[in-house]
Amino acid sequence: xxxxxxxxxxASVVLVGVVFVSFYRAVLGPTPADRIVAINVIGTKAVxxxxxxxxxxxxxxxxxVSLVYALIAFVTTVGLAKYLExxxxx
Amino acid sequence: MTTVIxxxxxxxxxPFIQLFGLYVIVHGPISPGGGFQGGVIVxxxxxxxxxxxxxxxxxxxxxxxxxxxxxxxxxxxxxGIGLLSLLAGGVFxxxxxxxxxxxxAQVRALMILLIGMAIGVHIMALVSTLFLHMAEDHE
Numbered sequence: 001x002x003x004x005x006x007x008x009x010x011a012s013v014v015l016v017g018v019v020f021v022s023f024y025r026a027v028l029g030p031t032p033a034d035r036i037v038a039i040n041v042i043g044t045k046a047v048x049x050x051x052x053x054x055x056x057x058x059x060x061x062x063x064x065v066s067l068v069y070a071l072i073a074f075v076t077t078v079g080l081a082k083y084l085e086x087x088x089x090x
Numbered sequence: 091m092t093t094v095i096x097x098x099x100x101x102x103x104x105p106f107i108q109l110f111g112l113y114v115i116v117h118g119p120i121s122p123g124g125g126f127q128g129g130v131i132v133x134x135x136x137x138x139x140x141x142x143x144x145x146x147x148x149x150x151x152x153x154x155x156x157x158x159x160x161x162x163x164x165x166x167x168x169x170g171i172g173l174l175s176l177l178a179g180g181v182f183x184x185x186x187x188x189x190x191x192x193x194x195a196q197v198r199a200l201m202i203l204l205i206g207m208a209i210g211v212h213i214m215a216l217v218s219t220l221f222l223h224m225a226e227d228h229e
Contacts, residue, residue, distance in 0.1 A: 061122050064114065068131060071107055075138045078100070082092060082141055089141065089225040 008056040012049050019045050036080045043073030092142055100142035107135035115210040119199060125206035129213025136218040145225055148218075157215045164212025171205050 001009075019042055026038035047066045054062030083089055108131075115128030140148030172183040180187035185201035186194035
């Protein structure tokens with residue numbers, strides 16, 4: 001495996017470890033704002049991880065998956081923010 | 091009602107989300123994705139509009155009757171295309187036997203694409219209906 005791909009895979013593994021740190025904050029976070037930011041961070045990291053894996057293994061279709069993930073994470077963020085502010089989704 | 095920033099962003103983003111969902115549906119047979127995934131993406135654009143405006147305007151844009159009709163049409167098309175091969179003398183969803191002036195492999199690919207589009211319509215209506223019902227119950 002060439003050096004660039006090895007670095008990308010290693011960076012993905014490290015980022016997966018960091019996702020668990022954010023997950024810890026999302027589960028335990030004392031205030032709802034903590035949870036929202038933690039879930040946002042996890043979504044952003046997932047996009048980056050999928051893109052790096054797609055470069056490392058030369059699967060260009062994974063870019064589509066990361067685009068979808070970014071879109072769904074945006075909808076989640078809007079929904080959570082509205083629920084926090086108003087108490088309803090209406 | 092949310093702020094003007096959220097509303098403008100959602101209004102500009104929604105057509106691109108729907109276009110991407112259509113791309114995922116139509117490319118279903120040759121790439122990751124397909125009818126279900128594309129339908130969920132198109133449904134997510136409706137959810138985004140409902141979240142950024144309010145439930146009443148989303149209901150006005152895609153009313154309950156229209157959504158239920160699309161839902162039923164999608165599942166009926168799915169079953170109907172599967173039953174088409176029964177009419178041609180094959181087994182359920184054996185598309186190669188359908189008498190079209192094309193090679194059997196192309197008929198199969200065409201019918202799988204049509205089934206993907208039917209699933210897309212069905213899932214799009216289903217996902218948005220689920221969200222709107224749960225949000226209305228919550229109020």
